[in-house]
Amino acid sequence: MKKIKKIKIKINGKIKTIIDNSKLSELIKHLKIPLNKVAIELNEEIIEKKKIYKIKLKKNDKIEIVHFIGGG
């Protein structure tokens, strides 16, 4: 049986171990992020939400997921 390879990525500044070749959409789903209320950046590049189903995550990828909070 093929061994599952795991990689480390950074999401919102925190290191997370995920299965290699996971899609960005799978990660979003796993984290239970409400997609309509956030914006996503991959390695400092904004990712259109419809494209997350095609993007495969690589080692050391840096992801930022932001939303609106209270502010002046």
Place this chain on the structure above:
Amino acid sequence: MVKLNKDKLKIANKKFKSRLIVGTGKYRSMSECAKAIKLSGAEIVTVAVRRVNITDKKKPLLMDYIDPKKITYLPNTAGCFNSREALRTLRLAREIGGWKLVKLEVLGDKKNLFPDMIETLKSTEVLAKEGFKVMVYCNDDPLMAKRLENSGADAIMPLAAPIGSGLGIQNKINIQIIRKQTKLPLIIDAGLGQASDATIAMELGCDGVLVNTAIAKAKKPFEMALAFKNAVIAGRQSYKSGRIDKILMGNPSSPSKGII
């Protein structure tokens, strides 16, 4: 009778009945924030862009309390200290749900929170070119205000005093000069402490005021929200009514003819 319901605040071709914009920060809870906004009558609220808490998913979301379909969200760049950070923040804000109307705020000093006008100016140019409608937090400097206008700003938002200071309007003359030179919406942003400060801003001819701390941190935020609502209306009515000239000596209100 002055028909104030026809007197609307117009920003980037959008019309608003209320001339009070409120911030959503510093409240004790989301529900308190939502109630204060409702009482203030504000139709625009500023919001910040921050990381989603990926470990605590139960944390309440702002959008669950304040419906962006009913209230216009005005994403800000609070906490950004250069153009690069500000642009990144607002591009992300736009991606969240198509927000184009934004508040640009590039700070230059961590203590006094004054805007860095060089970085602000640079950012305004880029944002305007990218199709953003930019409301710009700025110094109360008429020359800088003019430059912002020429760079494509959609609203000029000079500070009354440092953010969160509650000091009220410190330089009325500058605000009046900016008012005279620009047709853009002029909105006092930052530094107000009490409702009367908002009245003064409106009486100087400003198109609106933006308030956060003065409401959120008041002992009774709901009452203060209402006070600001009324103060803005009073100030606007007063401004539109045309005040009397100032004279040095007294001028009796009762006729002198027929005195016994």
